[in-house]
Amino acid sequence: MEQRKVRVRFAPSPTGPLHIGGVRTALYNYLFAKQHGGDLIFRIEDTDSGRFVPGAEEYIIESFRWLGITFDEGVSFGGAHGPYRQSERRDIYKKYVKQLLDTDKAYIAFDTPEELDQKRAEVENFQYDASTRFSMRNSLTLSQEEVDALIASGHQYVVRFKIEPGEDVHVDDIIRGDVKINSSILDDKVLYKSADELPTYHLANIVDDHLMEVTHVIRGEEWLPSAPLHVLLYRAFGWADTMPRFAHLPLLLKPVGNGKLSKRDGDKLGFPVFPLEWHDPKSGEISSGYREKGYLPQAVVNFLALLGWNPGNDQEMMSLEEMVKLFDLSKCSKNGAKFDYVKAAWFNHQYLVQQPDADWAPAFGKVLAAQGIEATDEQMTEVVRLMKTKVIEYVDGQGNKKKRNISFASDLWPLTRFFFVAPTEFDAEDKFIKKNWKETSADEMRQLMQVLEGIDDFSAEGQKAVVDPWTEQTELRPWNAWRICLVGAGQGPDMYELAAFLGKEETLRRMQFAIDTLG
RNA sequence: GGCGCUUUCGUCUAGCGGCUAGGACACAUGCCUCUCACGCAUGGAACACGGGUUCGAUUCCCGUAGGCGCUACCA
Numbered sequence: 001m002e003q004r005k006v007r008v009r010f011a012p013s014p015t016g017p018l019h020i021g022g023v024r025t026a027l028y029n030y031l032f033a034k035q036h037g038g039d040l041i042f043r044i045e046d047t048d049s050g051r052f053v054p055g056a057e058e059y060i061i062e063s064f065r066w067l068g069i070t071f072d073e074g075v076s077f078g079g080a081h082g083p084y085r086q087s088e089r090r091d092i093y094k095k096y097v098k099q100l101l102d103t104d105k106a107y108i109a110f111d112t113p114e115e116l117d118q119k120r121a122e123v124e125n126f127q128y129d130a131s132t133r134f135s136m137r138n139s140l141t142l143s144q145e146e147v148d149a150l151i152a153s154g155h156q157y158v159v160r161f162k163i164e165p166g167e168d169v170h171v172d173d174i175i176r177g178d179v180k181i182n183s184s185i186l187d188d189k190v191l192y193k194s195a196d197e198l199p200t201y202h203l204a205n206i207v208d209d210h211l212m213e214v215t216h217v218i219r220g221e222e223w224l225p226s227a228p229l230h231v232l233l234y235r236a237f238g239w240a241d242t243m244p245r246f247a248h249l250p251l252l253l254k255p256v257g258n259g260k261l262s263k264r265d266g267d268k269l270g271f272p273v274f275p276l277e278w279h280d281p282k283s284g285e286i287s288s289g290y291r292e293k294g295y296l297p298q299a300v301v302n303f304l305a306l307l308g309w310n311p312g313n314d315q316e317m318m319s320l321e322e323m324v325k326l327f328d329l330s331k332c333s334k335n336g337a338k339f340d341y342v343k344a345a346w347f348n349h350q351y352l353v354q355q356p357d358a359d360w361a362p363a364f365g366k367v368l369a370a371q372g373i374e375a376t377d378e379q380m381t382e383v384v385r386l387m388k389t390k391v392i393e394y395v396d397g398q399g400n401k402k403k404r405n406i407s408f409a410s411d412l413w414p415l416t417r418f419f420f421v422a423p424t425e426f427d428a429e430d431k432f433i434k435k436n437w438k439e440t441s442a443d444e445m446r447q448l449m450q451v452l453e454g455i456d457d458f459s460a461e462g463q464k465a466v467v468d469p470w471t472e473q474t475e476l477r478p479w480n481a482w483r484i485c486l487v488g489a490g491q492g493p494d495m496y497e498l499a500a501f502l503g504k505e506e507t508l509r510r511m512q513f514a515i516d517t518l519g
Numbered sequence: 520g521g522c523g524c525u526u527u528c529g530u531c532u533a534g535c536g537g538c539u540a541g542g543a544c545a546c547a548u549g550c551c552u553c554u555c556a557c558g559c560a561u562g563g564a565a566c567a568c569g570g571g572u573u574c575g576a577u578u579c580c581c582g583u584a585g586g587c588g589c590u591a592c593c594a
Contacts, residue, residue: 013594113591125590156592194592200592221588223588308531334526345544353557493555495553
């Protein structure tokens with residue numbers, strides 16, 4: 001077989017916001033395409049008119065724009081294989097449905113959904129297949145005249161795929177190897193419904209992948225059971241020689257407990273399952289997004305890439321470009337991965353700390369503004385420089401108190417409040433204050449104030465040059481008490497740095513206040 | 520129920536017949552230190568079970584058990 005240009009696709013259904021698992025599937029498609037110098041296609045699979053959600057398509061496009069995953073063609077990107085929205089391809093599908101009908105690979109069925117429901121209620125494990133289709137109402141049991149008459153009189157119908165039983169169908173999966181299923185357990189899948197003149201997923205998928213010259217189908221494991229059906233469809237159309245190669249990715253699972261990752265898990269444990277915040281147009285419900293939560297897109301991409309794949313060495317931090325080089329579908333793991341949101345936060349911490357301090361300003365500015373505080377970019381950059389390596393306390397999903405690195409700009413506020421707001425009271429029960437504010441502290445602070453007052457260069461270095469020798473000379477260790485004055489607690493950065501940030505005037509003012517209050 | 524996929528530390532995983540079973544997150548301890556940290560160092564922690572095959576199985580095969588998925592006129 002001649003070498004075809006690699007072409008893959010990501011084809012979501014616009015039924016709501018893009019799930020994080022879908023993001024990973026798209027990412028793997030992207031990595032695979034780029035690595036092989038191929039194309040990534042963005043196709044919208046809106047064959048279920050009843051589940052269409054307005055805004056979902058735009059949401060998905062915006063999500064990928066934010067994540068930095070780019071498409072070569074598709075809805076909103078153009079291309080020579082369009083249209084890329086399945087609802088706009090009705091005529092194409094009709095042609096291929098006819099082909100299947102004409103070649104006796106499919107048949108028309110008039111059984112209504114209600115009739116089928118009833119059948120399923122009557123017959124245990126009822127399946128519409130070779131064993132039952134001759135007892136149903138379809139073009140195999142009705143005469144041509146009857147069929148024509150029913151259609152002419154406006155009866156709705158579906159087209160079903162006629163699956164020949166008793167054959168072992170092999171699917172050659174890049175990740176899982178040879179997967180074999182016997183065709184007898186497959187049912188005569190509905191390929192087309194006259195009610196909305198649209199095909200179902202299975203038909204549209206095969207036709208589009210063929211017409212769009214897709215070479216590799218990389219999708220979630222939930223599609224593995226229907227892969228044999230798809231193989232059969234390629235054969236029925238006579239496209240077996242250009243059938244794409246399949247790769248079925250393991251699923252993303254709940255962080256705790258059993259089952260696959262759902263929106264509810266995110267809500268419960270406090271992490272997003274969507275890339276962007278989503279406002280449901282019907283219910284008005286708002287679901288949190290990684291972007292709004294304060295994640296950097298590179299961190300999300302990096303974390304997601306490693307959920308089900310790794311480069312085979314110990315490297316974890318990788319740019320998109322590096323991943324393109326290292327990615328290998330055959331090295332993908334086969335079993336589902338529990339979603340570890342603590343590690344996701346760790347990745348974000350890594351990327352956050354790596355970026356220039358000044359880059360925090362926009363996000364940090366919003367956090368401060370929410371507290372009614374205005375700060376200059378220079379001030380924010382300085383605070384970030386001093387505080388970005390600290391940790392915050394938080395409560396995990398089980399209600400346990402934990403500590404973690406600063407992983408989001410919003411983590412900064414509880415740790416940096418004192419930069420902008422002076423202490424107004426001192427907690428007498430605070431261990432640090434109890435231990436470090438002694439009888440002599442007030443007097444020591446008065447002495448320190450005098451020393452500080454005489455310093456002209458109030459930078460951290462300038463203070464250090466004067467205060468350090470003074471502490472050695474007097475054998476005083478004033479830092480913890482000084483910290484109480486300026487911070488009001490046992491936290492914060494180096495004292496000289498903090499005092500420099502506050503300025504001489506504010507530093508002395510806070511010291512005087514503490515002396516007056518604590519005595 | 521049927522069919523399929525899957526099973527290495529708590530979690531993500533490396534391993535592709537012979538290793539003291541490696542790394543990362545998380546956890547614990549120590550060093551550093553003006554607080555809390557960061558960082559660095561150290562530590563505890565895993566091959567689901569039972570049969571084979573083999574000189575030798577975490578690795579290959581078969582069962583069992585667990586997990587996951589599919590079983591629609593949804594994708």
